[in-house]
Amino acid sequence: MQTYTPPPSSQPPTNGRFGLRLSVxxxxxxxLTPLTPVSYLLRAALIAPKKDALVHPEKGVRFSYEQWAARCLSLxxxxxxxxGWKKGDRVAIIAPNTPMILEAHFGILAxxxxxxPxxxxxxxxxxAYVLEHSGARIILVDHEFAHLVPKQLAPHITVILSHDSGGRQGVDADPYEKFLQAGREAWERAENAEAQRWGARAKRGWELIDAPPDENDPCCLCYTSGTTGRPKGVLTSHRGSYLAATANAFEAQLNSDSVYLWVLPAFHAAxxxxxxxxxxxxxxxxxLRRVDNDQIWDAFLNHGVTHYCGAPTVNIGLVNHPKAKRLPRLVRxxxxxxxxxxxxxxxxxxxNFAVVHTYGxxxxxxxxxxxxxxxxWSSLSxxxxxxxxxxxxxxxLVVDEVRVVKSTSPGTNSSNERDLIDVARDGKEIGEIITRGNLAMLEYYNDKEATRKTVINGWLHTGDLAVRHADGSIQIQDRAKDIIISGGENVSSLMVEDTLASHPEVLECCVVARPDEKWGEIGHAFVVLKxxxxxxxxxEELRQYLRARISKFAVPQVFEFVDALPKTSTGKVQKHVLRQQVKSGSKAKL
Structure with a gap:
């Protein structure tokens, strides 16, 4: 990477100490100190100021922790x-994986x-719907996605465009960098005012910023995909974000030697x-600005990557890439x-990848x-x-026991937790996954009815159907809406997909319900072959393969071969798109 000098907005102070704590x-x-994930940045800058916090090879940009702490404070x-800014205002980010969206996850909270996002x-x-629903006061937008910003906006909404330059072409050439420079100047004015009033007792740097008065104050508003209707805004807190980050750091085995590769979109659930x-x-x-398998393998081979997150479809592309070869270090x-x-x-x-299967x-x-x-497991095939x-x-870690329950009062919103009955730990009885506690959302933003339907009996109901095994582990069988009811039998589309995917010639597959006069519904399998x-x-080969492994009534009656499956930004197959395609009357040939 060529030499890069961050702009003044991203440089730690040289004329005095850099206060690296929030004021309480x-x-x-x-x-008691209110929990907020912002404190993690200040701790890192205090402990390892010169260590790389963020590298962006595509743009030749690199920030140490003290530089990034300065940049986030400028923001x-x-x-x-x-x-017109006031506490609790929403700041929207429309950007791929860039320094801007990562520093926004700190600066907005602070x-x-x-x-x-x-x-x-x-x-x-x-x-446009999400911007209106959230009431965003400021919009930070990457130049590549500027077309997504509505042409007509209320006068009080501020839009800041980023060229993802890191200030390399000068502050005035990039509106976002100019915005940061204005923030740096405001920071310096605040320090000067403090010094004039308090002298040696004056606050500096991050000490000028208050910790959240209540750690349960909302800090993030992340929208669902809206696959079953309008997207819903999920409101989460400083405390929950702090604890979720703690849990992810622990469970992913992150440490100071870790290099985390941004494959997962940074807008997805923050x-x-x-x-x-x-x-x-x-x-x-x-x-990485985009999921590019060539760039990803370059990062694996030349930049010491140790961790990343990715859906199976992302990993399928990676293991079949021409650059794929055994790595000299374990990558989680x-x-x-x-x-x-x-x-x-x-x-x-x-x-040399170590796979961890997660759910959330x-x-x-x-x-x-x-x-x-x-x-x-080491002795198993x-x-x-x-x-x-x-x-x-x-x-x-930090999560309450995740339960799988059946309810004695289906469809009710009883306040009696005793109505929730755990399924048997036999790997057979199906119920719904529920959770509560530290990593449950506060509510759906401006949607009391949706909140009421999801938070029942003091538990967050996921809508995912699962069984529980003798060892207490849960296993998803399907989304409630993805169950295929064929001739009165409940068929788990996930179970069929898992079995079909085990065929050596199947690269990817998805099974949805297809209306049928005789059976009510039948399985319709979309298959991508290798x-x-x-x-x-x-x-017929696939049909016979399934019949040897699952119940006859569960075998899809229709097989449709496609070049690719529709997916979300995180690689999840969009079943609603395929269901709509089937319901619209499109005829499968096979």
Missing amino acids: PSSTPHY TFAIKSTP AGGIDT LNIRNNEREI GWTFPWAVTAAIGTQHV VAVAASAPTADLLAKLERL MTETYGPITKRYPERT VEERAKLMSHQGHGF SGRGDQTRS
Whole structure:
């Protein structure tokens, strides 16, 4: 990487100490400091000021922890200096994985605002809805996605465009860098005013910023994908974000030698809190603007990457890339959305990737469970280990026990927790996954009815159907809406997909319900093959393969071979798109 000197907004003070703590009111008891993930950045800058906090090779940008702490403080003052700004205002970010979105996850919180990252895969209409629903006061937007910002905005909304330059072309050439410079000047004015009033007792740097008065104050507003209707705004707190980051740092085994590669979108549930988790571990964040397998392998081979997160579909592309070869160091990968197949797991392990299967949702700050491996697994075949890894497992550190329950009063909103009955630990009885406690959202923003339907009996209901095994681990069977009811039999589309994916010629697959006059619903399988297009012979081959492994009524009656499956920004298959395609009357040929 060529030599890079950060702009003045991103340089620590040279004329005095750099205050690296938030101010807490004197009335706060000595045994209590409100929890906020912002404190992780200040701790890292204090302990390891010269260590790389963030590298962005594509743009030749690199910040040490003391530089990044200065840059985030400049952003904090820039936000607070915006005309009309007040505590609790929302700041929207429309950006790919860039320094801006990562520093926004700190600066917005420090300014007393609510961090509102938007999905860049959404269209203009969807973005406009979220901006209106959230009431965003400031919009930080990357130049590549400027077209998503509505042309007509209320006069009080401030839009800041970023060219993702890091100030390399000068502050005036990049509106975001100019915004940061204005924040730096506001910071320096505040310090001068403090010095004039207090002299040697004056606060400096981050001491000019107050910790949140209540750690349960909201700090993030992350929108769901809206696959079953309008996106819902998930409101989460400083305390929950701090604890979720703590849990992710611990469960991912992050430390000061870790280099975290940004493959997961940093807008997705605030990057699953990994911007804060990596900082808590004093690790380094390696930024990629887009999921490019060539760049990812370059990062693996040449930049010391140790961790990343990615859905199975992302990993399928990686293990089949021409650059793929066994790495000299172990790289830990958190896999969500669905479990890796035996074939994918074997390929990842041969390349020196250690796979961890996690489960969570936007309403839980991202992942909250993982499959904890056992020592006995080392003697098992890869197929047997893949089967065990398909369990979603147990709750993270700081998470309450994750339960699977049936209700004696379906559809009610009783306040009596005794109405929640745990399923048997037999791996057979199906119930709904529920959770509560530290990593449950506060509420759906401006949507009391949706909150009421989700938070029942003091528990957050996920809508995911699962069984519980004898060891207490949970295993998802399906989303409630994804169950196929064929001839009165409940068919788990996930179970069918897992079995179909084990066929050596299947690269990816998805099974949805197709209306049928005789059976009510039948299974419709969309299949991506590893090579070539399928035909009637291959359809029959797959049908017979399934019949030898699952109940006859569960075998899809329709097989449709496609080049690719529609996916979300995080690699999750968009079943609602395929369901709509099937319901619209499109005819499958096979």
